[in-house]
Amino acid sequence: MEEATHTPAEQDFLRALAAALPAERVRSGRESLQPYECDGLSVLRELPLCVVLPQDREEVQTLLRLCRQYQIPVVPRGAGTGLSGGARPVAGAVLLSLARMNRILDIDLENRTARVQPGVRNLAISEAVRPFGFYYAPDPSSQIACSIGGNVAENSGGVHCLKYGLTVHNVLALEVLTADGEVLHLGGLTPDVPGYDLLALFIGSEGLLGIVVEVTVRLLPVPENTVVLLAAFAELSLAADAVSAIIAAGIIPAGLEMMDRLAIQAAEDFVHAGYPRDAAAILLCELDGSAEELVERVALVEEILRRQGADSIRVARDPDTRALLWKGRKAAFPAVGRMAPDYYCMDGTIPRGRLAEVLEQIARWSEEIGLAVANVFHAGDGNLHPLILYDANAAGQIAAAESFGQRILALCVEVGGSITGEHGVGVEKLDSMCVQFSAAELETMHRIKGAFDPEGRLNPGKAIPTLHRCAELGAMHVHGGVLPFPELERF
Amino acid sequence: MDITGRLQEQVQDAYAAQRPLRIRAGTTKSFYGRPVDADAELDLREHSGIVDYQPAELYVTVRAGTRLRELQETLAGQGQTLAFEPPCHGEDSTIGGVVACGFSGPARPYAGSARDHLLGVRILDGRGQDLRFGGHVMKNVAGYDLSRLMVGAQGSLGVLLELSLKVLPLPARHMTFVQERQMAAAIKEMQRWEAQPIPLSASAWMDGQLYLRFSGAESALAGLRACVGGDLLLPAEATQFWAQLRDQQLPFFAPGSALWRLALPTGTPPVLMELPQLLEWGGSIRWLRGDASAEEIRAQTASRNGYAIQYRGAPNPHPLPPLSEPLRILHGRVKDAMDPRHILNPGRLYADL
C-alpha cells in the first residue's frame, strides 16, 4: 500500500472518508488509481490521492465537507474524454468521478426539457427522447462517451452548433454544489431568471467554480428532413473560401465541416465512408428543414460550391448514406490516431475569412518542423482542430509538437480568434492564456474564482494561469489582434 | 465617437473618491428597476459608433452608446439583423442599455436571448480598468464567460464600452396567423406548435386571439397556410403588431395600473385569470395589469416554479423577487470582485448590489 507516502493530514482524511462513505465508493492504491491518471490528453499524467465515485448528491456533499475540513483539493471528472487536461488529477487531491451519477431523472415533454444527472452520456439524452421526436442539439464527436457534466464544464460544441448553439445555449438550469457543499440553483425553466447570469458564467468554468450535480437541458424537435452534401476540392484554399461563401450567402447550415487530405485518407482507411481519396479537402454540409425549403437550399448550396471550384458534389438524402458520411467525420480523430504513435489535437478559433491563409501557414510550419498535420474541423464556426502527428518515444518530438501547437494558437489570437473554441484551457493551454488576456483580465478571473471558491479547493492550477507564470513566460498579450511589436520575429 | 479615455478617467476618479456613479444612456428605461443611489452621472451617449462590422463573419462590434435604431438600420442595409429582436423603448434607446437590461423581443424563445447573441465585451470595471472578455468569433471558451455575465446586470458589474454581437440574415418572409382561442386553449396550441420542427418565430395571446408568426425563406413557409389555420394577417399589419408588442406600445401596456411580468414554465395553465393578461414567448411570459397584491402574485408564481417582476407602476422598493440566501451571498461576492467600492449603479438591481 501507498499509505507511507501520505502526509498525516491525508491519512486522517482517508480514514474519515472511509468512515463516511461505503467502501466501494472510494479507490486508493496505485493500481486502482492508474485508470484515472489522465484524461483525453494522455501526455499529462498524475496520480490522485484517491478516487471517489459518489452515487448521489448527498454523497458528493459528504465528500466536499470532508475536503473542506481536511483542506484537501478536489478535481472533478466526468468521462475523462477532455482534451486539455482539465480532469487530470492533482497530486494530493481527490479525484471526484461523477460517472456513476448517470440517471435521467425526468423527461418533460410539455416543456421540452430533460433533467439528468451529470454522469449521463451526451448521446444517451438524445437516445432517450428520440422516440418522442426530440433530441439534444450539442453533439461533440465524443458524444457516445462524454458526460453532460463535462459538456457543461467545457461549454462543449459539436457538428450542429453552427445552427443550434453550444452547451450554453441549450442548458436551462443547473444544480451545483459549491466547494463547501452548499447547493446552488442556477438558471431555471423560465426565461431570464432575475439576478446575475451565473448560469452563463458557470458554463465553461472547467470545474473551478463548483460541482455540477444536476443538469436541465432544452430539447429540440427532430428536423423534418435532412440532406448532407459532400463536396470535394482540389485545393485546400478553395474549400476554405467556399465555407465563407456559403455563410456570406445568408445560409446557416445545420453543420459545415471540413477535412483535409490526410484526414480524408485516415477516415477512409478506418471506416470506408466513401470519401474521395484524391481530394485535397472535402466539405460536409448538412441542411435541414421542410421538403420544399430543402429543394431550394440544396440547389443554392450546390451552385455556390460549384462556383467556388468543387470538383464533385454528392448529395445524401437517405438516412443510411447520411450516417455513413458523418461516420467518417465523427471517427476522424481515432482514425488519424492510427497513422502515428501519437497526435496532439489543437482547438483554436478564427474568423472564417482567414481560414485559407491560416491553414496554409500551418502547412508551411508543418514542413519546416517536420511533423505532419491533419485537419478535420468545424469550419462553419471557424473552429480549427489541427492534429499534429508525432512520436512520444522519438527524442524531442513531444516538445516540438507542443511548441508547434502554441505557435498555431498564437496565430489564432493574432488573426482575431481564440486559443480554444470548445476543448477548454485545462492545464494544456495555460501559457496561451497569457497571450490572449492581459494581466488585469486574468486577475479579474481569479477574483471571480475567489467569489465562488475562496479557498481555491476546486481543480487548482487549471484554466487560469497565475500572473507569475505569465510574467516568467514573458508572453506578449495580443490586444485586439495587434501584437505589441509586429515587426519583430516572435517564434 | 470614442470617449473611452474620458469615461475611464471618470470611473477611476469615482473609485478613488468612493463616489457612486449612475450609468446613463438613453434614459428610456428609468421606469424599470430600482433607483440608483448616486448623484454623479456617467453619460454613455456620446460613446457611439460602429467599430467593426463584418457581414460575412456574422458579427458587429459597436460602442455601447450607439442608438439601437441606427445599429439596426446599418445591419438591415446588409440584409442582416439582431435575431433576438431587441425592444426599442424610444428613439434614444442604446444597444448598451438593451444588453445591460438583458431585454429580448418576441423571437426570444425560438432565436435565443440577448445573452445568447453576445460574443464579447469591452468594459470598465469598478476600478476603472479597461478589460475585454469573449471576442468576435462564434466559439470561445478561453477563461470564464464574463461577457455574458454582463447581460442583465444593469451596469452593476461594469460599464459596457463595446459589444460584439452575432448578427444573422433577415428572414426573407414572415407569416402571422390569428386564431380565436381562450387562454387555456391558446397555451396548449403554442405548446403544440413549439414541439414541431417548423420555423415558428413568435407567439402571443391577447384579447381572445392567438398570434403565431413563422419566418424563413419563401419555400420554408410554403406549406404552412394549409396546416396552421386561422386568418393570415396582412404583412404591414403583422409587422406593426409584433413591433408594438416588442416595444410595449400596444394599448395593453398604456400607463395606468401596475404592470407585472410573470415568467412561468411554458406549459403552466392559466393563473390569476381575474386580471387582464397578455401572453408571449409560448406562454412563458404573462403580462398582468391591475392592482392585485404583490404577495398574492408572487405566491402564485413561485408555487409554479416561476417568478414575478413588478415592471412598472406603484413604487415598489423590491421590483425583483428576492434571491435565495446562498445566491444572495454569491451575488454580493461577484459584485465585490468586479466593483469592490460599489460605485457602479449601486442599488439598481438589488439594494445591496
Ligand SMILES: Cc1cc2nc3c(=O)[nH]c(=O)nc-3n(C[C@H](O)[C@H](O)[C@H](O)COP(=O)(O)OP(=O)(O)OC[C@H]3O[C@@H](n4cnc5c(N)ncnc54)[C@H](O)[C@@H]3O)c2cc1C
Ligand atoms: C475523440 C474525441 C472527440 C471530441 N470531440 C469534441 C467535439 O466535437 N466538441 C467538443 O466540444 N469536445 C470534443 N471532445 C472533448 C471532450 O469530449 C469534451 O470536452 C467533453 O465535454 C468532456 O466531457 P467528459 O465527461 O469526458 O469530461 P472530463 O474530461 O472528465 O472533464 C472535463 C472537464 O470538466 C470538469 N468536469 C467534469 N464533470 C464535471 C462536473 N460534474 N462538475 C464540474 N466539473 C466537471 C473536469 O474537471 C474537467 O475540467 C472530444 C474528445 C475526444 C476524445
Ligand SMILES: Cc1cc2nc3c(=O)[nH]c(=O)nc-3n(C[C@H](O)[C@H](O)[C@H](O)COP(=O)(O)OP(=O)(O)OC[C@H]3O[C@@H](n4cnc5c(N)ncnc54)[C@H](O)[C@@H]3O)c2cc1C
Ligand atoms: C436629471 C436626471 C435624474 C435622474 N435621476 C434618476 C434617479 O435618481 N434614479 C434613477 O434610477 N434614474 C434616474 N434617472 C434616469 C436614469 O438616467 C436612468 O434610469 C438609468 O440610468 C437608465 O439609463 P437609460 O435609460 O439612460 O439607459 P438605457 O439605455 O435605458 O439603460 C438602461 C439600464 O442600463 C444601464 N446602462 C445603459 N448603458 C450602459 C452601459 N453602456 N454600461 C453599463 N450599463 C449601462 C443603465 O444604467 C440602466 O440601468 C435620471 C435621469 C435624469 C436625466
